[in-house]
Amino acid sequence: MKNSLLTFLNGSDMPYRLKRLIVRIFALLTFRKFKSLNRHLLTDNSRKTGEWFYPEFNNEIRRNKNCSSYIPVINSDWETRLSHIKDKESKTFMDAGCGAGYILYRACEYFKHVIGFDFFEPLVKVAHKELSTRGIDKSKWTAIEADARNVPKDIMDRVDVFFMANPFLGEIMEAFIEQIIASIKRKDRDVHIIYVKNMGRKTILKHGVFQSVEVFRDKNLSTFDTEIFEYKKAAK
Numbered sequence: 001m002k003n004s005l006l007t008f009l010n011g012s013d014m015p016y017r018l019k020r021l022i023v024r025i026f027a028l029l030t031f032r033k034f035k036s037l038n039r040h041l042l043t044d045n046s047r048k049t050g051e052w053f054y055p056e057f058n059n060e061i062r063r064n065k066n067c068s069s070y071i072p073v074i075n076s077d078w079e080t081r082l083s084h085i086k087d088k089e090s091k092t093f094m095d096a097g098c099g100a101g102y103i104l105y106r107a108c109e110y111f112k113h114v115i116g117f118d119f120f121e122p123l124v125k126v127a128h129k130e131l132s133t134r135g136i137d138k139s140k141w142t143a144i145e146a147d148a149r150n151v152p153k154d155i156m157d158r159v160d161v162f163f164m165a166n167p168f169l170g171e172i173m174e175a176f177i178e179q180i181i182a183s184i185k186r187k188d189r190d191v192h193i194i195y196v197k198n199m200g201r202k203t204i205l206k207h208g209v210f211q212s213v214e215v216f217r218d219k220n221l222s223t224f225d226t227e228i229f230e231y232k233k234a235a236k
C-alpha cells in the first residue's frame with residue numbers, strides 16, 4: 001500500500017504540496033512517520049533508477065545541526081534554472097554541499113569549470129567515482145571535502161555561480177554567505193546564487209549586496225521555489 005501510493009504520487013503531475021498533504025494524511029491514518037515517507041517522495045526519482053542514490057550516509061549527516069542530509073535533486077529543470085546566467089561557457093560553477101555529484105555532472109555540460117564541496121568525506125569519494133565512471137574529463141571538475149564554514153579562499157575566488165539545494169541553514173548559511181561577500185571584496189566580479197528551496201533567503205539579502213532577480217517553481221519537480229540572486233560588479 002505504502003509503495004503503491006508513493007509510486008502513484010511520484011508518477012503524477014499534481015503539485016508537490018498536494019502530494020505532501022496526501023502523504024501526511026496517509027501517515028496519520030497508518031501511524032507511520034510522515035518525515036520518512038516525505039523523504040521517499042523526494043528521493044523517488046533516484047530510488048527508481050538506483051542512480052545517485054546513497055541514503056546510507058544520511059543518519060550520520062543528520063546528526064550535525066543545521067546540515068541537510070543528502071537528497072539528490074535529480075530530473076530537475078536545468079534550462080529554467082540556468083536561463084538567467086549568461087556566458088556560462090566562460091564561467092565557473094560551484095555546488096555548495098555537492099553530495100554524490102549529480103549537479104556537478106549536469107553542470108559540466110554548460111560551464112567552463114565546475115567545483116563541488118561537501119563536509120561528508122564518503123560522499124565526496126562517491127562524487128569522484130560517479131564523475132570518473134561517467135567519463136567526465138578530470139580537467140573539467142573539482143570535488144573537495146570542506147565544511148561550508150571554511151571553504152578555501154582561492155576556491156571561493158574562482159566561482160561566478162554558486163548553487164545551493166538547501167544544504168545548510170542557521171549559522172552555517174550565515175558563514176557561507178559572508179565568505180561569498182568577502183570573496184567579492186577581494187575580487188570584484190559578477191556573481192549569481194541559484195538557491196533551490198530558498199529557506200535562507202533573508203541571510204542572502206540582509207547584507208544588501210545581492211538582489212533577488214527571479215523566483216520560479218521547477219517544472220519537473222514542482223516541489224520548492226528556486227530563487228536567483230545577483231551581484232553586479234561595481235562600474236569603473
Ligand SMILES: C[S@@+](CC[C@H](N)C(=O)[O-])C[C@H]1O[C@@H](n2cnc3c(N)ncnc32)[C@H](O)[C@@H]1O
Binds near residue numbers: 070096123149
Ligand atoms: C540536499 S543535499 C544536496 C545535494 C546536491 N547539491 C544535489 O542537489 O543533488 C545537501 C548536501 O549538503 C551537504 N552539507 C550539509 N551541511 C554541510 C556543511 N556544513 N558543509 C558542507 N556540506 C554540507 C550534505 O552532506 C549533503 O550532501
